[in-house]
Amino acid sequence: MNIAALVSGGVDSSVVVHLLKEQGTTPDIYYIRIGMEDEEGYISCPAEEDIEITQWIARHYGCRFEEVDLHREYWDKVVSYTIDSVRRGLTPNPDVMCNRLIKFGAFDDRCGHDYDRIATGHYARVESVKWNTQQGEQDGLLTFLATAVDPVKDQTDFLSQLEYRQIQKLMFPIGGLMKREVRAIAAQAALPSADRKDSQGICFLGKINYNDFLRRYLGEREGKIVELETGRVLGTHRGYWFHTIGQRKGLYLSGGPWFVVRKDIDENVLYVSQGYDPEAAHGREMNLLGFHPLAPDIELPADIDFKIRHTPEFHPGHLAPNPDGTMHLASDEPIQGIAAGQYATVYSRPSADGKRLVLATGMIG
Secondary structure (H helix, E strand, O other): OEEEEEOOOOOOHHHHHHHHHHOOOOEEEEEEEEEEEEEEEEEEEEOEEEEEHHHHHHHHHOOOEEEOOEEEEHHHHHHHHHHHHHHOOOOOOOHHHHHHHHHHHHHHHHHHHOOOOOEEEOOOOOEEEOOOEEOEEEEOEEEEOOOOOOOOOHHHHEEEEOOOHOOOEEEEEEEOOOHHHHHHHHHHHHOOOOOOOOOOOHHOOOOOOOHHHHHHOOOOOOOEEEOOOOOOOOEEEEEEEEEEOOOOOOOOOOOEEEEEEEEEEOOEEEEEEEEEOOHHEEEEEEEHHHHHHHOOEEEEEEEEEEEEEOOOOOOOEEEEEEOOOOOOEEEEEEEOOOOOEEEEEOOOOOOOOOOOOOEEEEEEO
16 A cells, blocks of 8 residues: 655654554655745744654655645645634634645645555544435445544544545544553654654744734734623724634733623724623534535434534534525533634544544534
8 A cells, every 4th residue: 555644753743654664564754844925935834853853754764755845835725814814803723724725635736646545643533434325325334534542632623624535545543542652652662753842833833923923914903892791991902803702811901801702893893701701702503604524425413512622522512404505503501712713523422432423514604
């Protein structure tokens, strides 16, 4: 089997190569360089150490190594999406878009189409399951993303916008391991990435602060901060794009805590509510736009689990189609910080061993 391994220089993807070699497979190793470029020049992820470690891994295991520069594609498809979403008052998820459009999109167009499988260090699994379709029982098996063994590290929500054809090619060799087991394997194998910290934040920013990035492209515009319940003006902010629904930090108001519960984009007004987890910051109902089942024509159950942000917790809920073609998602419990632009990932209810299948995803409208 012809396998490409996407290796970043971190411990997870390094262990992927080690495990594949133990299984008798020598993958071709690819390092994807992403960054952003505009009229003022190129801003890159600090990649030198990552590339050095990835090249070491390739030499150590006798793998072919290639660096693939996808910074232009990343700018055109992911960075621009992020800026546009924030400008429209939405809460973007660049990691979701990067996986669909870059790691398993542009890379596949450039190199991945030559391979039978693409292996990555994501904490996820791929499962073949018999599932009913809208036309009746499906002959054979359908391929689903399934949650990883490690509930804290599980990354299936970041993969939930993938197309079915992309999922069919994927391998996640560490999906059945806990993070501590991955680090133990790396230490035993004396990999140079064994003690590296996990990457945090959005890679295209490099060392740039997220608000500095937004300020560069969207500027500043003073607006009012208003208490939702009373209409009392509490202070000012520098632009609604620096804030998201559910946010607590960065408001610099006395007498708090205060939470952002609403944004008026036209008037550049932030509405806030006081207290710990105020009722105004919660909701139970949401409509999902661009609803995207991960397997073709599957019959979705009404009773599901879901999450709207990258946390280990799942929420029980119910799906129902709307007359306009969107999907309605109702939560059994109040959810804090529901924000337009976020992606809701829909899962099956857990099996006896706690595993859930990713069924669909949609953007909260």
